[in-house]
């Protein structure tokens with residue numbers, strides 16, 4: 001099977017780290033196609049970034065349909081454009097936030113999310129409600145490090161994530177941690193070892209869930225709201241996105 005893992009921001013270095021996390025857990029017969037959005041924000045850290053990033057994401061899904069992809073992973077913790085992408089795609093589309101939250105709920109009765117900037121906390125909180133995770137998600141926390149500073153040693157990001165996880169386990173009555181950014185994927189294994197609790201990276205969780213759904217022969221339902229977009233005229237700079 002072919003799974004397209006899409007980074008909806010335009011930072012190729014981040015896509016490389018995301019692709020490595022995806023390939024590390026993919027089954028031998030799974031081909032991971034990693035893609036970086038061709039247009040939009042270098043990182044997604046708010047509602048505006050997210051709204052603009054959706055166009056680049058949908059362009060990658062449309063291309064994936066032509067490339068014969070069996071499933072898609074939206075590798076950004078806001079799950080931007082998830083339902084729009086599901087309208088476009090025949091196969092399953094998995095957002096890393098939903099994947100990580102659902103995986104966490106299988107291994108703990110409560111989890112905390114540790115994300116980047118405080119201003120993006122509300123985006124994760126909205127997803128908690130949208131996914132019906134209010135009971136399981138005990139708290140959304142932030143380390144106040146920008147997305148593109150995560151791999152800058154001077155940001156001390158890893159130590160800050162570790163500290164916030166420790167606080168969450170002490171204060172939130174959580175039994176698991178959900179990492180709230182695709183850029184934190186490579187931290188999951190070592191934090192799990194050090195904290196002795198499941199620390200979940202959504203990229204890996206989404207790849208395994210996509211494999212399971214494709215393996216079950218499940219595709220996105222085209223009965224109702226996720227049916228293919230209705231054909232109509234699109235004009236201007238987005239005319240190329242007109243539904244076929």
Ligand code: 5HY
Pocket residue numbers: 009042043044045046075076077078115116117120147180181182183
């Ligand atoms: C992400 N932004 O996973 C989100 C994380 C965040 O560019 N990739 C981004 O902080 O919302």
